[in-house]
Amino acid sequence: MSDRARVRRLIDALDRDTVADAVLQALRASRGLDGHSSAEPRAGNPRWTAVPPLVRDHVRMFTRMLHSGEQPTRAELRALVRQAAAASQSPVEELLRSYRVAAEAASRAVRSAAGAEDLAAVVTVTEEMMAYVNLTTAAIVQASLDDRDLRRSERERRFRRLFDALDGAAALTADLVELADDIGLSTNGPYLPFTAARRDGSAADHARLAAELTAAGGVLAFSEGTRIDGICRSQSALELLAGLDEVAVAVGPPASRGRLGAACHDLHVVIDVAMRRGRTGQIGLADFAPEVLVELCPEVSDALAARVYDPLPDDLRATLHALVAYGFDRTATAATLHIHRNTLLYRLGRIEERLGLDLSRAADQVAIYLATLRHDRARETTPPPPVTPPPGTHRAPPAGSDPPRLRPPSSSGPRAPHPHEVALAAGDRTGTPTRLVVRAGER
Numbered sequence: 346m347s348d349r350a351r352v353r354r355l356i357d358a359l360d361r362d363t364v365a366d367a368v369l370q371a372l373r374a375s376r377g378l379d380g381h382s383s384a385e386p387r388a389g390n391p392r393w394t395a396v397p398p399l400v401r402d403h404v405r406m407f408t409r410m411l412h413s414g415e416q417p418t419r420a421e422l423r424a425l426v427r428q429a430a431a432a433s434q435s436p437v438e439e440l441l442r443s444y445r446v447a448a449e450a451a452s453r454a455v456r457s458a459a460g461a462e463d464l465a466a467v468v469t470v471t472e473e474m475m476a477y478v479n480l481t482t483a484a485i486v487q488a489s490l491d492d493r494d495l496r497r498s499e500r501e502r503r504f505r506r507l508f509d510a511l512d513g514a515a516a517l518t519a520d521l522v523e524l525a526d527d528i529g530l531s532t533n534g535p536y537l538p539f540t541a542a543r544r545d546g547s548a549a550d551h552a553r554l555a556a557e558l559t560a561a562g563g564v565l566a567f568s569e570g571t572r573i574d575g576i577c578r579s580q581s582a583l584e585l586l587a588g589l590d591e592v593a594v595a596v597g598p599p600a601s602r603g604r605l606g607a608a609c610h611d612l613h614v615v616i617d618v619a620m621r622r623g624r625t626g627q628i629g630l631a632d633f634a635p636e637v638l639v640e641l642c643p644e645v646s647d648a649l650a651a652r653v654y655d656p657l658p659d660d661l662r663a664t665l666h667a668l669v670a671y672g673f674d675r676t677a678t679a680a681t682l683h684i685h686r687n688t689l690l691y692r693l694g695r696i697e698e699r700l701g702l703d704l705s706r707a708a709d710q711v712a713i714y715l716a717t718l719r720h721d722r723a724r725e726t727t728p729p730p731p732v733t734p735p736p737g738t739h740r741a742p743p744a745g746s747d748p749p750r751l752r753p754p755s756s757s758g759p760r761a762p763h764p765h766e767v768a769l770a771a772g773d774r775t776g777t778p779t780r781l782v783v784r785a786g787e788r
Contacts, residue, residue, distance in 0.1 A: 349414060351466040352473075355459060356411050364454045365401045371450035372396065372443060399428055400447065407451070407477050411470065416477075422484040430488065437489045441482050448478045501552065504559065504567040508576065511536070511565075512605040529562040535599040536576035539583060540612035542620055544591040546571060554592075561585055572616060574609045587627070593619045595628040614640040639718045646719035653716035656699045664692045669717045673710055673754050710754035 402425060406417050429440060452471050459467045507524050509515040517532060525532050543550055551568040558566040558575065563582040566575035577583060586594045595615040600608045618633040618640065619625070630637075639646045654662055664682065671677040679689040693704055702709040 348465065348469055351463065352411050352469050355455070355463045355466040355470065356408050359408075359455065359458050361401070361404050361408060363458070364451055365397070365404045367454040368400050368404070368447045368450045369397055371446050372400075375443075375446050395428070395431075399425065402428075403447070403481075404451070407474070410477060411473055416480060419484070422480060423488060426481060426484045426488050430485070437485060440485055444478060444481055444485070448474055500556070501567045504555075504565055508565060508567065508574070508605065511576070511602065513602045514606065525565075528559050528565060530565050530576075531578065534601040534605075536578060536601075536605065537580060538576050538597045538600050538605055538608040538612060539574075539594060540609055540616045541573045541575075541586055541592055541594040542571060542616045543589070544593075544620065544625060546591075554589075558583070558585055569613075572613060574612075576605060591625055593625045593628050595619070595630065597630065611637075611641065635715060636718055636722075639715055639722065643719075646715065647723070649712060649716045650719040650723065653700060653702075653713055654720050657696065661692060661696050661699070664689070665696055665713065666717060666720075668693070668704070669714055673704065707754060714754055 406421065406425070410416055429443075452474050455470050455474075456467055503521075503524060506515060507521045510517040510521050511525075511532065511534065522532060541554070543554065546554075548568065548570055551571055551573050555566040555568045555573045555575070558564045558573070561582070563579070564575055564577045566573055568574075580596055583594060583596070586592055593616055595612045597608045597612055614637050615628055615630060615633065618636045619628045622633065624632070653665075657665065664678075667681055668675070668678045671681060675689055675693070676686065679686040682689065696702075697704055702713065704710065704713070
């Protein structure tokens with residue numbers, strides 16, 4: 346006879362009601378499903394009246410599993426554990442303990458009913474019982490997590506409704522006024538909008554952090570995916586964030602009704618740029634002003650990037666990109682590209698001709714710098730890595746170092762061309778056209 350056949354014979358010989366009664370007796374002798382000690386009266390307890398049918402449903406489901414060899418579906422388990430949670434109204438730990446008590450009682454009942462020839466079947470039933478308990482406890486934990494997420498989501502929705510009401514996008518109803526009073530926030534502005542983010546934090550991490558901020562009082566905070574938005578009356582209310590590692594926070598200027606949502610949207614950009622740049626802690630609004638301006642005006646920035654980079658072939662794009670990366674420093678750029686300075690000057694002349702821009706003019710440098718920021722952001726590229734500079738060059742970074750970040754144009758800018766300079770096209774030893782600069786009157 347196969348193991349499964351022995352198990353079926355044993356189960357068929359069992360009285361399911363006897364097993365269920367043994368489980369109920371064990372639960373009554375402990376802190377059962379309703380969370381009361383055995384010394385406390387259970388008569389008339391509506392929660393305990395729901396337990397016997399629930400136990401019998403579990404016995405039927407388990408014996409069905411033993412007969413078929415197939416585990417119950419997730420939906421069936423979730424339905425039973427939700428009934429158990431509703432009946433007990435106990436903490437998850439108490440509910441899990443009750444299931445362990447029930448499993449031990451059921452195993453004892455099976456062993457008591459088994460004969461000598463059923464020893465192998467009893468071992469199999471005990472193993473299957475442990476597997477069933479593992480499935481059930483996993484369903485209990487998951488249901489608890491789902492319920493907690495549901496409660497958190499509902500709380501976040503209420504906080505978002507309050508934020509919209511304070512911003513004028515929704516009605517400030519009586520329940521929202523009460524909610525504002527509960528969290529210690531006045532319904533009269535202005536407020537300090539803020540946005541925060543934790544590096545590599547999940548949505549659940551941000552939801553927990555938002556809940557901690559709001560619980561501290563004087564702050565309305567709610568998670569927006571992997572960011573936190575909120576408002577407060579004073580920056581001291583955000584002291585909790587200051588002590589956390591890997592968290593960046595940006596606080597905007599005071600904003601009143603009708604401006605809160607827009608202010609938080611702008612702060613999103615500030616925080617996103619800070620995260621990409623690896624910055625945490627307090628982030629000033631002007632810390633990444635060029636990048637933020639580019640992100641806030643995508644249509645203008647895209648047009649500017651196309652205006653600067655589309656007319657250039659790949660070699661001139663790389664040259665211009667390196668020039669911007671080194672703050673328009675031509676000596677450092679030539680060393681990084683490992684070309685002669687005159688070769689660089691020739692290429693820059695070609696760039697100026699194609700773009701109609703003057704690389705020595707401050708306004709054109711700023712336009713090119715902003716265009717390069719958008720060009721890199723759209724393509725998620727980085728500046729070209731440095732190479733070994735020619736001997737005697739001290740301004741380029743050493744080989745193997747990290748690529749430089751884009752540097753804004755120098756306030757002094759590169760040297761303006763001499764009015765009597767003329768460019769002569771010639772070839773260097775590698776055959777690359779070189780821009781030779783000769784001053785009138787010099788030999």
